[in-house]
Amino acid sequence: MPYKGNHMERLIRGASKINIQENIVYFAFVIVVIFFIFTLGDRFLSVVNILNIARQTAIISIMAVAMTFVIASGQIDLSVGSIAALSSLVVALCLRETDSLVLSVLVGLFVGTLIGATNGLLATKVGVPAFLVTLGMMGIAKGLAMWITNTMAVPIMDKDYNVIFGLGTVAGIPILLIWTAVVLIAGVFVMHQTPFGKKILAVGGNETGARYSGINVERVKMLAMCLTGAAAAFAGILYAGRMQAGRFTFGEGDELTVIAAVVLGGTNLYGGTARVVGAVVGSLLIGVINNGLIILGLSVSQQIIVRGMIVILAAALGLSARKR
Amino acid sequence: MTHQTLELEGMSKSFGGVKALDDVDFDLVEGEVHALVGGNGAGKSTLMKILTGVYQADAGVIKVADKVGAIRNPTDAMKNGIRMVYQELSLIPYLTVAENIFLNYEPMRRGTIDKAQIVSKTKALLDELGIDLTPDQKIVDLSVGYCQLVEIAKALSAQASILVFDEPTASLTSSEVDKLFELIRLLKSRGVSIVYISHRMKEIFDISDRITVLKDGRKVMTAKTEDLDIGAVIDAMIGKAAERNFEWTPRDVPVGDEVRLEVENLSGKILSDVSFSLNAGEVLGIAGLIGSGRTELLEILFGLRKASGGRLRIKGKDVQIASIKDAIGENIALVPEDRRRKGLALIHSVKDNILIASLNKVTKNGLLQNKKAVEIVEQSVSEHSIKTGSIDTIVGMLSGGNQQKVLLSKWLNTHPDILLLNEPTAGVDIASKAEIINFVRKLSLGGTSAILVSSEIAELLAVCDRILVLNDGRVVRSLKRDAIQSEEEIQHAIQG
Numbered sequence: 001m002p003y004k005g006n007h008m009e010r011l012i013r014g015a016s017k018i019n020i021q022e023n024i025v026y027f028a029f030v031i032v033v034i035f036f037i038f039t040l041g042d043r044f045l046s047v048v049n050i051l052n053i054a055r056q057t058a059i060i061s062i063m064a065v066a067m068t069f070v071i072a073s074g075q076i077d078l079s080v081g082s083i084a085a086l087s088s089l090v091v092a093l094c095l096r097e098t099d100s101l102v103l104s105v106l107v108g109l110f111v112g113t114l115i116g117a118t119n120g121l122l123a124t125k126v127g128v129p130a131f132l133v134t135l136g137m138m139g140i141a142k143g144l145a146m147w148i149t150n151t152m153a154v155p156i157m158d159k160d161y162n163v164i165f166g167l168g169t170v171a172g173i174p175i176l177l178i179w180t181a182v183v184l185i186a187g188v189f190v191m192h193q194t195p196f197g198k199k200i201l202a203v204g205g206n207e208t209g210a211r212y213s214g215i216n217v218e219r220v221k222m223l224a225m226c227l228t229g230a231a232a233a234f235a236g237i238l239y240a241g242r243m244q245a246g247r248f249t250f251g252e253g254d255e256l257t258v259i260a261a262v263v264l265g266g267t268n269l270y271g272g273t274a275r276v277v278g279a280v281v282g283s284l285l286i287g288v289i290n291n292g293l294i295i296l297g298l299s300v301s302q303q304i305i306v307r308g309m310i311v312i313l314a315a316a317l318g319l320s321a322r323k324r
Numbered sequence: 325m326t327h328q329t330l331e332l333e334g335m336s337k338s339f340g341g342v343k344a345l346d347d348v349d350f351d352l353v354e355g356e357v358h359a360l361v362g363g364n365g366a367g368k369s370t371l372m373k374i375l376t377g378v379y380q381a382d383a384g385v386i387k388v389a390d391k392v393g394a395i396r397n398p399t400d401a402m403k404n405g406i407r408m409v410y411q412e413l414s415l416i417p418y419l420t421v422a423e424n425i426f427l428n429y430e431p432m433r434r435g436t437i438d439k440a441q442i443v444s445k446t447k448a449l450l451d452e453l454g455i456d457l458t459p460d461q462k463i464v465d466l467s468v469g470y471c472q473l474v475e476i477a478k479a480l481s482a483q484a485s486i487l488v489f490d491e492p493t494a495s496l497t498s499s500e501v502d503k504l505f506e507l508i509r510l511l512k513s514r515g516v517s518i519v520y521i522s523h524r525m526k527e528i529f530d531i532s533d534r535i536t537v538l539k540d541g542r543k544v545m546t547a548k549t550e551d552l553d554i555g556a557v558i559d560a561m562i563g564k565a566a567e568r569n570f571e572w573t574p575r576d577v578p579v580g581d582e583v584r585l586e587v588e589n590l591s592g593k594i595l596s597d598v599s600f601s602l603n604a605g606e607v608l609g610i611a612g613l614i615g616s617g618r619t620e621l622l623e624i625l626f627g628l629r630k631a632s633g634g635r636l637r638i639k640g641k642d643v644q645i646a647s648i649k650d651a652i653g654e655n656i657a658l659v660p661e662d663r664r665r666k667g668l669a670l671i672h673s674v675k676d677n678i679l680i681a682s683l684n685k686v687t688k689n690g691l692l693q694n695k696k697a698v699e700i701v702e703q704s705v706s707e708h709s710i711k712t713g714s715i716d717t718i719v720g721m722l723s724g725g726n727q728q729k730v731l732l733s734k735w736l737n738t739h740p741d742i743l744l745l746n747e748p749t750a751g752v753d754i755a756s757k758a759e760i761i762n763f764v765r766k767l768s769l770g771g772t773s774a775i776l777v778s779s780e781i782a783e784l785l786a787v788c789d790r791i792l793v794l795n796d797g798r799v800v801r802s803l804k805r806d807a808i809q810s811e812e813e814i815q816h817a818i819q820g
């Protein structure tokens with residue numbers, strides 16, 4: 001059948017056109033998974049372990065989706081980890097005082113968004129570079145988190161809360177995974193189906209050009225910062241649900257893992273391109289590496305070294321394509 | 325016998341699936357000006373970038389002074405005395421004029437850069453070229469015309485034996501071109517060989533000794549300029565009897581009665597006391613030298629710069645245009661002069677670039693309508709014959725002229741009431757220039773008012789209903805089209 005032949009041909013040609021280097025994260029992911037399957041067998045490839053990885057990476061993935069918007073717009077947000085910590089405590093305190101699940105979650109999200117908006121305002125209206133603003137905010141949010149409870153953890157007794165935001169499963173699927181999917185789908189949708197996504201890319205691709213095109217550059221950048229603020233707050237809510245407590249140490253160091261996931265995913269660190277799905281796969285890749293190395297029995301110090309090498313390797317392979 | 329300084333034989337080069345050059349021969353004799361012409365995307369810049377080592381040819385031999393294979397990278401090219409004025413301006417925005425000119429060639433003194441020498445040498449160079457800039461001005465603050473002059477100065481600062489000019493005059497006016505030509509003649513007499521790329525036929529015939537025509541990556545002909553006329557060159561370039569001259573044709577629909585824009589006593593950094601009005605469907609041309617305030621005028625009207633005095637009225641209402649948002653609110657659009665800095669996101673696709681200024685037209689209930697978007701973009705691509713692999717091709721990969729057409733499409737799709745055009749045909753080939761001019765006419769017949777800034781008087785004369793001549797920020801002449809007899813008349817007024 002000639003038609004079928006043509007179709008095949010097109011498929012093959014299409015496949016050979018996929019740029020390996022630009023999609024390095026998918027290849028890296030597959031290679032790393034295969035490697036662990038062969039070396040670890042069932043200890044890696046069991047339902048329990050896979051769900052475990054999914055649960056552990058969910059929170060990073062959610063922040064990575066929002067971070068993709070910030071990085072694509074030519075900015076960076078270093079305050080996400082601290083915002084997560086602060087929000088976990090705010091939610092825990094609010095639950096203790098009001099017993100209202102909905103209210104507490106909304107307050108948590110509000111605090112995160114407000115911090116994001118503050119970041120955005122300082123970066124756009126005052127003109128302090130986003131890197132510095134959010135670096136400062138990272139300290140401020142962390143300090144606040146430590147201050148409000150005097151560094152004490154706040155336990156959460158609300159069973160419903162802990163189920164919905166941490167421990168529950170729906171049809172056997174961990175609820176954290178479902179939250180990740182929801183955020184991922186929303187992220188892909190907003191980036192590719194709405195004018196806002198196009199504006200993000202335009203601002204990151206050529207800020208002056210975007211301004212000349214009538215795009216309110218300040219507003220777009222500010223909204224992107226609000227997104228990471230809100231996503232980080234949501235991450236804090238999930239940390240609190242998983243650990244059944246709010247605590248200032250949650251999210252420590254997450255900002256760098258999140259940024260690494262986004263860049264591994266194929267988003268240009270200097271803005272103008274966005275790979276939302278790639279960011280989540282990047283986060284999974286980091287999660288799988290962490291998990292596999294632990295099962296392999298590497299010591300913590302060895303784990304950190306190997307992880308660092310893999311991140312650099314993957315990023316280097318991806319970058320050499322984009323430089324051309 | 326004349327001495328051959330350069331021979332390119334059988335040059336071929338492909339980018340992905342696009343064959344940019346196909347078995348092209350080109351040679352250069354000592355002390356000659358060899359013009360390279362061809363439509364947008366014909367391969368002119370690619371050929372010259374191979375010569376300067378920016379690209380490597382897939383096949384072919386480069387001989388410089390009879391040495392084969394001397395050029396493998398830009399450093400080799402420089403060692404061989406080859407310098408190029410690139411079509412895409414390559415200056416570093418946050419460095420000064422002097423720092424740019426001596427970038428990578430800084431004279432040293434006791435281990436540090438000799439700043440005083442850089443400044444004094446730059447000053448001498450600028451004076452020699454008659455460029456009214458100071459060495460310590462930053463590139464970001466300069467308009468495109470000045471940037472082009474700095475690029476030229478930069479190429480001339482080195483003792484080159486082969487100089488390549490890739491559309492050096494795309495946004496220069498004739499008096500600046502004259503100065504450049506004086507210099508080229510001087511260099512020529514010293515034995516420097518020059519490749520000159522331009523879409524302006526008049527310049528080609530003024531300055532060149534030989535002409536090579538490229539078409540779709542192939543060489544069509546090389547001949548002595550004295551044996552050719554403009555018609556023959558254009559025929560070889562386009563291969564069909566295309567519209568080649570712009571000529572004024574009377575309008576089918578007269579200019580409307582409604583006064584759309586009134587400018588009263590407008591003053592700014594350069595402008596002083598400028599007044600005029602623009603009716604519905606009228607095309608107003610602005611002529612003047614670089615630095616005469618043309619760009620400032622457009623940028624004030626688009627909210628990019630503040631006026632220091634004066635009033636604006638749109639459709640009879642007093643308005644303040646303090647920001648781009650205000651301007652767009654009044655349905656004003658500006659096609660900026662610098663497509664790389666202000667116009668396009670080079671890493672994005674043709675489609676995304678064309679749509680970014682009119683997203684609202686392809687949005688329904690907050691969602692992008694992809695089908696509609698593709699339709700609009702494909703129409704623009706065919707309407708302006710943009711040469712691109714697909715609408716998803718990255719704009720940075722298109723030839724200069726095609727990038728310009730993308731920029732134009734982006735703004736024309738916003739369907740403005742008042743369209744401000746700053747050198748809209750810079751770098752565009754002859755056939756497309758005529759198309760663009762006709763397009764502006766078509767819009768004006770439909771009621772769009774336009775203000776057109778152009779360095780090419782012929783272009784202004786082809787489409788403008790009225791022409792204002794600016795000199796040093798003042799309106800020195802305001803002429804109705806019917807009252808203008810010749811290009812020289814405007815030329816005189818421009819010089820003041």
Ligand SMILES: Nc1ncnc2c1ncn2[C@@H]1O[C@H](COP(=O)(O)OP(=O)(O)OP(=O)(O)O)[C@@H](O)[C@H]1O
Nearest residue numbers: 339344364365366367368369370721722723724725
């Ligand atoms: N870096 C690149 N990547 C992919 N394609 C390219 C690249 N540079 C040039 N091309 C393609 O090669 C062809 C020739 O381009 P080139 O820039 O040489 O044209 P040109 O004759 O200089 O045109 P113009 O008059 O518009 O400047 C075009 O089809 C262009 O799209």
Ligand SMILES: [Mg+2]
Nearest residue numbers: 369411723724
């Ligand atoms: Mg070119």
